[in-house]
Amino acid sequence: MAMPKNEMQTEFVEAWRTFVTSMERGLEMLEKDLDEAAEMASICTNEWCEATEHVIDEIGNALFSISEPRWSTPEDSEKIKALKRRLHDLYANYREIYKKLGK
Numbered sequence: 001m002a003m004p005k006n007e008m009q010t011e012f013v014e015a016w017r018t019f020v021t022s023m024e025r026g027l028e029m030l031e032k033d034l035d036e037a038a039e040m041a042s043i044c045t046n047e048w049c050e051a052t053e054h055v056i057d058e059i060g061n062a063l064f065s066i067s068e069p070r071w072s073t074p075e076d077s078e079k080i081k082a083l084k085r086r087l088h089d090l091y092a093n094y095r096e097i098y099k100k101l102g103k
Helices: 005-039 046-064 074-100
Strands: none
Touching: 005 046, 005 074, 046 074
16 A cells, blocks of 8 residues: 555655755764864874865765755755854864864
């Protein structure tokens, strides 16, 4: 038996919001790691820097490829925009840490 259209949309939006929330948690973890790195220069090995930049790239690729469903709310759209700004700020923070270490 097929799902009714509104039930499918509700399920899809819930899954989409779960994905966005997971992206937000990923950014929080990245932000925490960057804050720790800024405090402890020994963390910032070349390997750490490469791995961090890779993580930023992966999150950015996922975040900027999110397609908003047509039935998403303005709040959903604003959350995506806020996450993109936050990622931009985290990358700028990473670059500052990287410069301070003379990498």
